[in-house]
Amino acid sequence: MSTPVDDPLAREGAHLAASRSALRAMREDVEALDITDVTANWVNAEVLARQIDERIKALADLSDTPLFFGRLDYLHAPGAERAEGAAGERFYIGRRHVHDADGDPMVIDWRAPVSQPFYRASKKDPMDIALRRRFGYTGGDLTAYEDEHLSDPGEAAGTSKLLQQEIERPRVGPMRDIVATIQPEQDEIVRSGLGGTVCVQGGPGTGKTAVGLHRVAYLLYAHRERLARTGTLVIGPNRSFLHYIEQVLPALGELAVQQATVDDLVAHVEVRGADDAPAAIVKGDARMAQVLRRALYAHVTLPAEPVVVVRGSRRWRVPAYELEEIVRELLDRDIRYGAAREALPQRIAHAVLVQMERAGEAPDDRVQDAVARNSAVKAAVKAVWPAVDPARLVLRLLSDAEFLAEHAEGILDGDEQKTILWAKPVRSVKSARWSAADAVLIDEAADLIQRTASLGHVVLDEAQDLSPMQYRAVGRRCTTGSATVLGDLAQGTTPWATRSWAEALDHLGKQEGAVEELTAGFRVPTDVIAYASRLLPHIAPGLTPVASVRENPGFFEVRSATETSEVVAACTELLRNEGSTGLIAADARVPALAEALTAAGIGFLAPGEETTRETRLTLVPASLAKGLEYDYVVLDEPQAVVDGEPDERTGLRRLYVALTRAVSGLIVTHAAPLPAQLAA
Numbered sequence: 065m066s067t068p069v070d071d072p073l074a075r076e077g078a079h080l081a082a083s084r085s086a087l088r089a090m091r092e093d094v095e096a097l098d099i100t101d102v103t104a105n106w107v108n109a110e111v112l113a114r115q116i117d118e119r120i121k122a123l124a125d126l127s128d129t130p131l132f133f134g135r136l137d138y139l140h141a142p143g144a145e146r147a148e149g150a151a152g153e154r155f156y157i158g159r160r161h162v163h164d165a166d167g168d169p170m171v172i173d174w175r176a177p178v179s180q181p182f183y184r185a186s187k188k189d190p191m192d193i194a195l196r197r198r199f200g201y202t203g204g205d206l207t208a209y210e211d212e213h214l215s216d217p218g219e220a221a222g223t224s225k226l227l228q229q230e231i232e233r234p235r236v237g238p239m240r241d242i243v244a245t246i247q248p249e250q251d252e253i254v255r256s257g258l259g260g261t262v263c264v265q266g267g268p269g270t271g272k273t274a275v276g277l278h279r280v281a282y283l284l285y286a287h288r289e290r291l292a293r294t295g296t297l298v299i300g301p302n303r304s305f306l307h308y309i310e311q312v313l314p315a316l317g318e319l320a321v322q323q324a325t326v327d328d329l330v331a332h333v334e335v336r337g338a339d340d341a342p343a344a345i346v347k348g349d350a351r352m353a354q355v356l357r358r359a360l361y362a363h364v365t366l367p368a369e370p371v372v373v374v375r376g377s378r379r380w381r382v383p384a385y386e387l388e389e390i391v392r393e394l395l396d397r398d399i400r401y402g403a404a405r406e407a408l409p410q411r412i413a414h415a416v417l418v419q420m421e422r423a424g425e426a427p428d429d430r431v432q433d434a435v436a437r438n439s440a441v442k443a444a445v446k447a448v449w450p451a452v453d454p455a456r457l458v459l460r461l462l463s464d465a466e467f468l469a470e471h472a473e474g475i476l477d478g479d480e481q482k483t484i485l486w487a488k489p490v491r492s493v494k495s496a497r498w499s500a501a502d503a504v505l506i507d508e509a510a511d512l513i514q515r516t517a518s519l520g521h522v523v524l525d526e527a528q529d530l531s532p533m534q535y536r537a538v539g540r541r542c543t544t545g546s547a548t549v550l551g552d553l554a555q556g557t558t559p560w561a562t563r564s565w566a567e568a569l570d571h572l573g574k575q576e577g578a579v580e581e582l583t584a585g586f587r588v589p590t591d592v593i594a595y596a597s598r599l600l601p602h603i604a605p606g607l608t609p610v611a612s613v614r615e616n617p618g619f620f621e622v623r624s625a626t627e628t629s630e631v632v633a634a635c636t637e638l639l640r641n642e643g644s645t646g647l648i649a650a651d652a653r654v655p656a657l658a659e660a661l662t663a664a665g666i667g668f669l670a671p672g673e674e675t676t677r678e679t680r681l682t683l684v685p686a687s688l689a690k691g692l693e694y695d696y697v698v699l700d701e702p703q704a705v706v707d708g709e710p711d712e713r714t715g716l717r718r719l720y721v722a723l724t725r726a727v728s729g730l731i732v733t734h735a736a737p738l739p740a741q742l743a744a
């Protein structure tokens with residue numbers, strides 16, 4: 065019988081058990097904290113209690129997530145300046161830091177500098193690593209390990225089986241983290257500094273979303289205090305997508321990252337209406353920002369009358385030309401409309417004070433405040449620099465042809481103006497049927513009036529679908545921070561879809577952002593991605609096709625199915641496999657397919673609903689498929705997916721998205737002929 069001493073696996077198992085009890089002890093220490101004496105008031109107590117609560121949650125030992133997944137044996141002790149626990153030469157790499165009762169590290173956080181060679185070291189550049197060990201788990205049990213002697217010239221470089229297994233593991237439930245298998249080119253993006261914006265172009269399944277989420281986790285580790293103050297945000301295309309990814313960061317111990325759609329960010333009004341494509345295109349065009357600025361500043365009128373302030377028996381007169389100077393100076397300064405409006409009364413009061421001093425008085429700050437509040441000053445401010453409500457400003461632009469023409473002159477042509485004008489004038493902000501694009505305009509106007517607060521870091525996923533005005537809305541939420549922009553130009557399905565990343569970064573206000581490309585595909589099997597890539601020359605010429613890293617060639621079949629029952633049969637067939645199945649269909653065909661599934665007694669979910677062992681089928685309208693994945697996919701009627709979009713290119717892009725959701729197998733069913741572009 066082997067003993068822990070001679071059996072490496074047993075030895076590693078013992079380290080796992082010891083690490084687990086150390087983690088338990090760390091948690092118990094936090095749970096035992098008594099804060100009654102240390103907090104001066106209840107607000108502090110509540111904040112502290114919440115922090116403690118979060119810390120306890122972050123220290124949870126999740127039975128199905130291994131505490132460590134790798135080990136690094138350094139040749140030398142890493143430099144003290146870069147080491148968390150530099151004393152030892154051996155480090156276990158895991159999701160979070162675990163230390164023993166003496167404070168010595170048992171498990172090192174994957175984000176620590178000493179963990180980096182786990183992801184980056186190679187035979188070519190061993191990074192001072194003698195041994196890299198990967199661990200394999202079955203359930204929560206440590207059952208395998210695999211070694212690479214990176215500094216041993218005699219050992220050939222090979223591909224890791226454990227890595228391959230992890231990549232090919234079937235999917236059930238929401239998205240999970242990839243910390244154990246982040247690839248070198250992904251790691252470079254994950255660990256790029258907080259100061260810079262990174263934009264990642266990558267085909268379907270290249271790990272963009274995964275990389276973006278891990279980058280936030282990394283940044284939170286490396287800049288914890290700063291980001292706790294300024295905040296982080298992940299932006300995704302819709303609720304079901306956000307739901308799909310929402311557990312990745314908590315699994316990495318990060319509970320404080322906000323998630324939102326762009327619509328959530330700009331929810332100044334209730335969106336009840338929709339634009340047709342031509343109107344949405346103009347409203348989403350960056351030129352609208354100029355129109356709004358002009359329309360807003362048109363409210364400022366240069367004063368023609370003096371301001372006369374009466375105080376006691378004296379009258380102080382600020383002549384019109386002096387007022388004009390003040391107004392011009394405020395217009396020239398780079399401050400918001402609202403801030404300038406707030407400054408104006410003080411400026412006028414200051415001019416009065418100068419006169420008072422000249423007249424031998426010695427007014428103090430209180431006098432200046434009193435003058436600023438004087439009714440004559442208030443009236444002048446109201447006339448010269450009136451308060452503007454952003455929603456009302458947009459309402460007027462969209463309902464008043466003359467007002468729009470005046471401010472869009474030389475920016476939008478006559479047809480464009482007509483396109484965005486509402487058919488019927490609308491009376492109030494409340495009664496208007498605002499569209500999503502209108503809400504973005506209101507957000508732009510609101511920011512012209514009052515600066516939007518900036519976060520420390522924003523991750524923008526599926527960015528290719530944003531309009532220039534939406535990019536601006538996101539950009540103003542990270543003016544003093546940085547962004548990770550993730551997308552695929554070939555998957556852009558909005559009429560205003562991004563044409564180039566340079567342009568997108570420009571609208572975002574992050575011209576300096578670096579564009580990186582990911583081309584290794586972790587999701588889609590070789591045969592399927594090859595089939596889908598036939599569309600690339602038609603939808604995004606010039607993009608590199610994804611190269612699948614999956615060894616399993618996957619299952620792929622195109623078959624004719626004239627009845628919905630045959631589509632249902634394809635689902636039943638795929639459900640015999642382990643993992644999730646998605647039935648993706650043109651939105652218009654979803655009701656009929658839902659009916660057919662129900663008639664056949666097959667339970668199914670909507671996208672974003674969590675798959676369970678019992679219900680593993682999701683019926684996905686093509687319009688919601690983006691970003692999601694299933695082990696097996698039945699793609700119903702490709703031509704209908706194409707026809708569901710207003711133009712052929714968008715239709716083919718939608719089809720490309722739908723074709724690239726499968727991890728292990730795809731059946732395409734069709735009654736109508738397949739789109740010609742899919743022919744080999």
Ligand SMILES: Nc1ncnc2c1ncn2[C@@H]1O[C@H](COP(=O)(O)OP(=O)(O)OP(=O)(O)O)[C@@H](O)[C@H]1O
Binds near residue numbers: 231267269555586724
């Ligand atoms: N290094 C990796 N190791 C294991 N799995 C990975 C790795 N990178 C990505 N994956 C997996 O590949 C799948 C696709 O990743 P992800 O959804 O991030 O790709 P994407 O580029 O955002 O795709 P899409 O363009 O379709 O939205 C996910 O299941 C993800 O967990």
